[in-house]
Each structure stands twice: as structure tokens, then as C-alpha cells.
Amino acid sequence: MRPGKIKNICLLFVYITCLFMVFPNSVLAMHIMEGFLPFNWAAFWMVVMIPFVILGLRSIKKTVALHPSLKMLLGMAGAFAFVLSAMKIPSVTGSCSHPTGVGLGAILFGPTAMTVLGMIVLIFQAILLAHGGLTTLGANTFSMGIVGPFTSYGVYKGLQKLGAPRWLSVFAGAMLGNLLTYVTTSVQLGLAFPAADGGMTASILKFMSIFAVTQVPLAVSEGVLTVLIINILSVYSQKELQLLAAFTNGKITAVNQEAKA
Amino acid sequence: MKLVIKNGLLLVVVIILAFSPLFLAREAEFAGADAQAEEAISTLNSNYEPWFAPFWEPPSGEVESFLFALQAVIGSGFVFYYLGYAKGKYNAEKSKKA
Numbered sequence: 001m002r003p004g005k006i007k008n009i010c011l012l013f014v015y016i017t018c019l020f021m022v023f024p025n026s027v028l029a030m031h032i033m034e035g036f037l038p039f040n041w042a043a044f045w046m047v048v049m050i051p052f053v054i055l056g057l058r059s060i061k062k063t064v065a066l067h068p069s070l071k072m073l074l075g076m077a078g079a080f081a082f083v084l085s086a087m088k089i090p091s092v093t094g095s096c097s098h099p100t101g102v103g104l105g106a107i108l109f110g111p112t113a114m115t116v117l118g119m120i121v122l123i124f125q126a127i128l129l130a131h132g133g134l135t136t137l138g139a140n141t142f143s144m145g146i147v148g149p150f151t152s153y154g155v156y157k158g159l160q161k162l163g164a165p166r167w168l169s170v171f172a173g174a175m176l177g178n179l180l181t182y183v184t185t186s187v188q189l190g191l192a193f194p195a196a197d198g199g200m201t202a203s204i205l206k207f208m209s210i211f212a213v214t215q216v217p218l219a220v221s222e223g224v225l226t227v228l229i230i231n232i233l234s235v236y237s238q239k240e241l242q243l244l245a246a247f248t249n250g251k252i253t254a255v256n257q258e259a260k261a
Numbered sequence: 262m263k264l265v266i267k268n269g270l271l272l273v274v275v276i277i278l279a280f281s282p283l284f285l286a287r288e289a290e291f292a293g294a295d296a297q298a299e300e301a302i303s304t305l306n307s308n309y310e311p312w313f314a315p316f317w318e319p320p321s322g323e324v325e326s327f328l329f330a331l332q333a334v335i336g337s338g339f340v341f342y343y344l345g346y347a348k349g350k351y352n353a354e355k356s357k358k359a
Contacts, residue, residue: 035311076343083336094286130315236347
């Protein structure tokens, strides 16, 4: 990435941060509707989100600095999340919801990179589509940009270690990442709106029955689509994937050695 | 060709998953899950007033679906641009080696 581009990206985030400072009541944006989290909870999730965003920016910068050839692939992972979040798909429960598409990027680039990309998608939807919201951005980024990608990444890595075939690890990672995103949303709403009888647990279950059950077939779809893209990449983008395989093994120092080997 | 067949089958699975609910749950309204959550909140806590409204809301369902379609187009445009680029690069390298 050229220095000019990095500067532009930094400026974008400065802009977003300023936006938050100018509208302090309105901090966050995604699957929980605008204004539907009490202020304290909205602020809490926002604060939780910030360190992950910083880590994500660092991780993206590092990836791109070490391997400029991965820039395009990173953009593609972001675009994938962008498309899938726009698809409101009917589900067997008779309502609609959408996949998140963050599993692919998390598996390729690590979970924190997707915190940043997921947040950008959420901001777009909150501002232009009134879907999600700026006040709920922190909570929604936490579910879609933190819990989802970390789950995908963890499940993928875990299954790979156990020797599962790659398609299975990718499928399970993307699917569970999507599912847990909405389980998290239910928990967030349940914490903020405890039921009069049964308290938090009762209302968490209630929200889960709305979000999470609807989400099961969509999670499977997301898993399948992610496998489909990985299949294509593993034929046409072998080189990039080899660079990344080194990446996702953790230590950056090991990357150069492996890339040379 | 193997890749095409494999991915074709995967695509069929996704299409079945996405469209079968329309036949399985014929009576349903297919409203958004987020709208249902709004209702649930008002039953759990009828005093709750959303304390912040979006700056701007799409004025109609048409405009909203246009914006969603736009989002999908921008995203898929880049995804397929990348896939085409990767395939072109792969083929170019292969023919160079040959």
C-alpha cells in the first residue's frame, strides 16, 4: 500500500472518530436498530469495540506492508462482507435476515482485520439504509466484527489442527461465526431489556428465538458460499493463500522465513 | 471443469436454502428479524422510547431496495473483478511457463 493510501485510510478513521465526538449521543451502528439500546449499553459496547478496531487497523497495516500483493484480496474480503450483508434472505421461520460474510476475511486475514471491515459495512448501512444505527454501532460491531470473526477464525484453526479437510473447517468456521453473531445480538438485547418475569435469561431466549433460529439456514448458506470462494481462490490465488497460510500461523517473524522457503 | 461442477453444486444448495422457505412457509410475511425484535422490545418494556432516530431514512421501500441493490452491486462488482483478475493472472503465468 502506498503511503498516500495509508494516509487516506487514516484520514477516514479520523473523520469517523470526529463524527463520534461531534455526536456523542449517537455513537454506534448495525443489527440492533437505531436508538434501541439504552444509552449506557450503547456506550459500553462502543468502548469495548475500540481496542479491537485499533488492533485491526494495525493488523491490516502490517499485512499490507509485508505483502502488498495481498491488498486486492483484502479488498475482496471486504467486498464479500458488503454483498452478503445486503442480501436479506427469507428463512423457514417466515422472516428475513441476512448473512454477514465476515467469516471469509477472518479465515484469510485474521479476526481483527474483519472488525475494521465489518465496522465500515455497518456504518454504510446505518447512514444510508437506516439499517442498524449509529448509536448501536458498538454493539453491532461487537457481534458482527468481533464475536463472529473470532469464532470463525477459532473454529477454522481448531478444525485444521484436528486434521479436518479444509472445506469442512471453512464451512464450520463461517457458519458458526454467523450464528454466534446473532446469538450475541440476542444476548445484548436481553441484557438491556430484561423481562419482567424470568429476567435476563427469559428475554435473551426470546430474542434468540427471533434472531438465532431465523439465522440457521442463512448461516449454512454463508458457510457454503465461503467454501465456494475458497475453492476458487485455492486454484487461482494459490500464491496469495500461501503467503496467508504463513500469516495465520501467527508470528509475523515466521512469515518471511516461510515465504522464502 | 471439476471446480465449476463442485461450485455449481454448492450454488444449488444455497439457492435451495434461500428459496425453499418461500414454499415451506407460505403464510408468512417475511418481515425483517430486526422489525420483530422491535416488537419484542415494546412488549418487554412498553415504556421504552428509542432515544435516537436515524438522521435519514430511505423515503420509500423502493428507494431502500435500490440502496440495498446498490450495496450488493458494488460488493459483487469488486468480488468478481478480483476473481477475474486472479484467473487472468493464473492463466498468464501458466502460458508463460508452457
